[in-house]
Amino acid sequence: MSKLAGRVAIVTGASSGIGAATAHALSAAGATLVLVARRADRLAALAAELGGDALPFADDMADPLAPQRLHDEVMGRFGRADILVNNAGILHAAPVEQFDLDQLRPMIALNYEAVVRTSTLFARSMKAAGTGQIINISSIGANITAPGVGVYGGLKRALEAFTDCLRVELAGSGVKVGIVAPGTTSTEIFEDMKARGQAAWDSFIPAMQPGDVADAVRYMAEQPDRTNMARIQVYAAADS
Numbered sequence: 205m206s207k208l209a210g211r212v213a214i215v216t217g218a219s220s221g222i223g224a225a226t227a228h229a230l231s232a233a234g235a236t237l238v239l240v241a242r243r244a245d246r247l248a249a250l251a252a253e254l255g256g257d258a259l260p261f262a263d264d265m266a267d268p269l270a271p272q273r274l275h276d277e278v279m280g281r282f283g284r285a286d287i288l289v290n291n292a293g294i295l296h297a298a299p300v301e302q303f304d305l306d307q308l309r310p311m312i313a314l315n316y317e318a319v320v321r322t323s324t325l326f327a328r329s330m331k332a333a334g335t336g337q338i339i340n341i342s343s344i345g346a347n348i349t350a351p352g353v354g355v356y357g358g359l360k361r362a363l364e365a366f367t368d369c370l371r372v373e374l375a376g377s378g379v380k381v382g383i384v385a386p387g388t389t390s391t392e393i394f395e396d397m398k399a400r401g402q403a404a405w406d407s408f409i410p411a412m413q414p415g416d417v418a419d420a421v422r423y424m425a426e427q428p429d430r431t432n433m434a435r436i437q438v439y440a441a442a443d444s
């Protein structure tokens with residue numbers, strides 16, 4: 205059954221991993237997808253796979269002006285935005301004494317600032333339309349304390365605080381807001397650390413697949429208008 209038929213869904217970080225799987229899941233549920241990431245070739249291939257009106261939108265979301273460009277493109281093309289999934293994110297993990305401080309600003313720019321900017325712009329349009337849903341992808345890193353993820357987990361905690369506040373502010377407006385917090389999932393997000401030769405990650409095998417997280421996003425998006433599913437935390441059974 206196509207519960208999301210006629211809806212326009214934007215997924216950032218759609219060129220791989222959880223974002224690509226989420227684009228597939230929402231498309232299978234009937235939504236028209238806007239696919240956002242930097243790698244235009246991957247977005248074009250995914251749009252062709254999904255068919256229909258899927259729109260690839262290649263941009264660097266860490267650029268403070270990119271969320272406005274995305275918002276204008278979506279509203280210009282479709283005149284509406286029903287579901288926004290802020291999923292794009294990067295991970296640099298290292299104990300404090302080894303953490304590369306050059307990675308701090310890029311992480312803040314993408315993992316937090318871009319989410320705030322994009323959520324804010326689309327929240328305004330959705331509120332004016334009286335309908336919409338924003339789903340922000342957090343992490344197990346926000347909810348457990350583990351060595352090496354101080355910056356990453358801190359930014360995801362900030363993302364969760366922002367998202368919860370937005371949900372409360374928009375209550376009754378017709379715009380729903382939620383968090384999906386995945387556990388470790390097998391994606392390219394760990395490639396950077398492997399490339400940096402962080403030996404601890406060489407034998408690290410995340411227990412979940414991107415589709416496991418995408419199913420949670422789809423489930424949240426398919427709930428009836430009268431309910432707001434505020435949070436799904438989906439961890440590998442072994443991590444729970």
Ligand code: NDP
Nearest residue numbers: 217219220221222241242243265293343388389391392393
């Ligand atoms: P991937 O590395 O597979 O995907 C990250 C996506 O973000 C890619 O599509 C990438 O595309 C995009 N991206 C990266 N930088 C930018 C940028 N500057 N502008 C636009 N897009 C960008 O990782 P995951 O699928 O694992 O990560 C998705 C989300 O899930 C992240 O927010 C992550 O924090 C979260 N998460 C992941 C977990 C895991 O274990 N994998 C666990 C918990 C949460 P491109 O390079 O083409 O721009």
